[in-house]
Amino acid sequence: MAEFKMNVPVVQKDPLITVDVDPANPLPPGRYRFQLVVIDDANNESAATVLDVIIADTQLPTAVLDMVNADKAIVAPNVAAGSAFFLSGARSSDVAPGKVKAYRFTLIEGPV
Template sequence: MAEFIIGTEIKSDVPTIEVTVNPDRPLPIGRQRFQLVVVDDAGNVSRADEVVIIVADQSAPTAVIRAPSLVPSGQSFTLDGSASFDVGGGRVTTWVWTYAGPAV
């Protein structure tokens, strides 16, 4: 496992490496480039090969609704969705409210 930092080489004696992502510093959403250079036992160095990985937010946000548990008849009240969140790296931009009718 390796935590990659832009422009910093990580040398390995095996042909695979796991990209370790720190939850406090995830890879930015979007197109991210990784390069590989290999060296043979004679010290010859290859040209760099490159791959582009698309980091995407594919996690659905979580809706959290707060409301008073009791409201006097005929009085207005506030529904609050500000505690809603997106753990996938995005941010909530739209709240869609629906009155679903009487509870059973």
């Protein structure tokens, strides 16, 4: 069990970790990115891998944006210059019995 703070690593020997949430101060709805680096017995560090976790709202719809291939499988958001790509909001949801009725995609920032 661990309480995560932004940009503060939690190091342990067990590969499974519980992300504890304070009921008085829960994570607000949105997308959170977690990172994992593993260290071997020779102290070599792996490249980092990341996982996006979506905390869904219990009243409002939750938007989820993915990059997908032509078969609609989720892929890493890396694109060769000059290539077209697919964006998908298919994993977005609403609290039942509500349904998502529209998807508004907007490019909001250029190269950084």
